[in-house]
Amino acid sequence: MPSDSIPSANLHPAHLTTGSNVIRLGGIGIILLCVAGTFFYLGGWLTPHELTPARFADEFEQVGGIHSGFRLNHAKGLGVSGFFESNGQGARLSKADVFRMGRVPVIGRFSLSGGNPYQADAPDTVRGLGLQFRLPDGEEWRTAMVNLPVFPFNNPQGFFDNLVASQPDPETHKPDPEKMAAFLANHPETVQAGKILKGFAKSSGFDNSTFNSLNAFRFVDASGASIPVRWSMVPAQQFESASAPGPAQGDKNYLFYALIASISQHPLQWHLIVTLGQTGDRTDDASIPWPEGRERVDVGTLTLDSAESEATSPARDINFDPLILPDGIAASDDPLLSARSAVYSQSFTRRAGEKKEPSAISPSDVRK
Amino acid sequence: MDSGRRQFTASMRFLHWLMAALVLAMLGIGIAMVASISDYHRLVSLHRPLGILILILVVIRFVNRRFSTLPPFPPTMSSQERYVASASELLLYTLLFVQPLVGWGMLSAARYPIVMFGSVHLPPILPHNVMLYAMLRTTHTVLAYLLFLTFLAHFGAVLFHTLIVRDGTFSRMAPWRVRAR
Numbered sequence: 001m002p003s004d005s006i007p008s009a010n011l012h013p014a015h016l017t018t019g020s021n022v023i024r025l026g027g028i029g030i031i032l033l034c035v036a037g038t039f040f041y042l043g044g045w046l047t048p049h050e051l052t053p054a055r056f057a058d059e060f061e062q063v064g065g066i067h068s069g070f071r072l073n074h075a076k077g078l079g080v081s082g083f084f085e086s087n088g089q090g091a092r093l094s095k096a097d098v099f100r101m102g103r104v105p106v107i108g109r110f111s112l113s114g115g116n117p118y119q120a121d122a123p124d125t126v127r128g129l130g131l132q133f134r135l136p137d138g139e140e141w142r143t144a145m146v147n148l149p150v151f152p153f154n155n156p157q158g159f160f161d162n163l164v165a166s167q168p169d170p171e172t173h174k175p176d177p178e179k180m181a182a183f184l185a186n187h188p189e190t191v192q193a194g195k196i197l198k199g200f201a202k203s204s205g206f207d208n209s210t211f212n213s214l215n216a217f218r219f220v221d222a223s224g225a226s227i228p229v230r231w232s233m234v235p236a237q238q239f240e241s242a243s244a245p246g247p248a249q250g251d252k253n254y255l256f257y258a259l260i261a262s263i264s265q266h267p268l269q270w271h272l273i274v275t276l277g278q279t280g281d282r283t284d285d286a287s288i289p290w291p292e293g294r295e296r297v298d299v300g301t302l303t304l305d306s307a308e309s310e311a312t313s314p315a316r317d318i319n320f321d322p323l324i325l326p327d328g329i330a331a332s333d334d335p336l337l338s339a340r341s342a343v344y345s346q347s348f349t350r351r352a353g354e355k356k357e358p359s360a361i362s363p364s365d366v367r368k
Numbered sequence: 369m370d371s372g373r374r375q376f377t378a379s380m381r382f383l384h385w386l387m388a389a390l391v392l393a394m395l396g397i398g399i400a401m402v403a404s405i406s407d408y409h410r411l412v413s414l415h416r417p418l419g420i421l422i423l424i425l426v427v428i429r430f431v432n433r434r435f436s437t438l439p440p441f442p443p444t445m446s447s448q449e450r451y452v453a454s455a456s457e458l459l460l461y462t463l464l465f466v467q468p469l470v471g472w473g474m475l476s477a478a479r480y481p482i483v484m485f486g487s488v489h490l491p492p493i494l495p496h497n498v499m500l501y502a503m504l505r506t507t508h509t510v511l512a513y514l515l516f517l518t519f520l521a522h523f524g525a526v527l528f529h530t531l532i533v534r535d536g537t538f539s540r541m542a543p544w545r546v547r548a549r
Contacts (some may be wrong), residue, residue, distance in 0.1 A: 025528075029525060031527065042399050042400040044404075137487070139483075240536050319478065323409050327487035341408055344410035346496075349501075353502030
């Protein structure tokens with residue numbers, strides 16, 4: 001540090017009165033408070049009723065209970081791995097490397113919706129499939145899909161309000177039907193989607209389920225042009241209805257056990273089908289299906305050839321954030337996408353620091 | 369006394385104000401994004417490359433400072449004040465260097481791809497370990513608040529010297545050239 005000083009005579013202007021010093025000091029205080037206040041405002045401290053990722057996560061914990069080390073939603077799951085083989089058909093739609101002819105390794109996770117990691121498998125519970133495609137140069141594509149044809153909500157508030165309405169009553173341990181009725185009265189999109197969801201035929205297991213992206217995305221080609229898309233993983237395995245007499249449905253883990261048995265017999269395959277949206281198709285509303293007859297392109301085959309308990313699978317520690325996208329796939333204007341990214345990240349951060357309790361499907365279940 | 373000795377060099381002043389704007393923006397983006405649902409993705413996508421830009425700039429700035437002649441402290445500052453000022457500068461430099469590294473490290477430990485823009489991304493610098501991620505994630509928040517408090521102290525001290533002591537502290541770092549009187 002320099003030690004020589006500037007001659008002080010140059011610098012001392014007229015002396016200030018005490019009063020003017022107090023005013024200046026007050027001014028400095030106000031400036032600093034304004035800066036700090038702006039930051040508190042940006043951090044949501046002044047708007048305690050606004051929806052934040054943390055408040056979302058708290059509500060999930062209210063409804064599903066706190067389960068150390070598990071996801072807030074889709075808590076029960078099983079890790080899988082395999083590869084995706086692109087047939088090159090997607091390359092004209094998106095410049096993402098994953099659509100060039102060839103193979104990329106995939107890690108995945110099958111799951112059931114709900115915050116309870118030990119819930120009993122049931123045919124009506126929403127099934128999920130999260131996938132991580134690892135592209136050759138270090139880029140990644142992650143997607144989290146479910147077996148519903150449309151999503152019952154079209155914005156984060158609807159999802160949150162539904163969560164609040166489905167909170168079990170402390171006395172009856174069941175959701176209050178009046179609260180749910182009030183929710184539905186305010187959310188016609190959920191009622192509308194419910195009609196479609198009622199008619200959809202559920203399959204007997206994970207292996208013959210179709211998994212849908214639900215949200216719209218955009219594929220960007222090499223010239224920079226983009227088109228709206230939705231995608232589905234359509235099983236090569238034969239469809240069987242969930243209502244047909246199948247494997248021991250009495251078993252608490254029958255869906256996962258059937259998946260393990262099936263994958264150990266032969267690799268399971270799904271076709272990645274990309275549906276191309278047209279002008280006027282809603283990209284910002286996951287509760288509305290696109291009209292029939294949209295062009296569907298089969299861009300390649302997903303092969304899953306090994307299952308692993310969460311105790312050892314890398315899938316447990318992957319956040320299947322739907323906005324982790326390679327160059328060539330972009331978010332649409334669907335407000336659920338940023339919300340999913342934000343809340344998944346919150347869920348991931350919470351469970352990352354928690355002690356990991358054993359999963360329902362243990363390593364010995366997988367070896368059987 | 370020539371004006372070069374009264375003020376920090378032009379490159380130092382340029383880097384100071386550029387980084388001041390970036391760091392303030394980053395603190396704002398950081399605190400807003402963790403509380404945001406609708407802008408979360410947009411803000412995170414901005415936070416990552418800006419953080420790396422700050423890391424690069426702080427290294428350039430540190431090297432530039434080593435090779436520059438610094439103006440003297442105003443004579444109004446006591447030796448304790450000079451000590452505090454130097455220590456807070458060192459703290460700011462350290463935080464500006466460590467905070468982006470913690471961010472990069474925590475994304476690495478979580479195995480998030482560290483996307484800058486388009487297909488450009490950085491390699492992970494730590495192994496995939498979620499416990500390590502959780503620890504670094506907390507560290508990132510603590511350092512952000514510490515950085516914000518250090519900034520407020522720095523800003524407050526400069527305002528105090530400029531408006532009350534009126535010893536020309538601000539002109540040492542003023543973005544424009546101040547001539548000796």
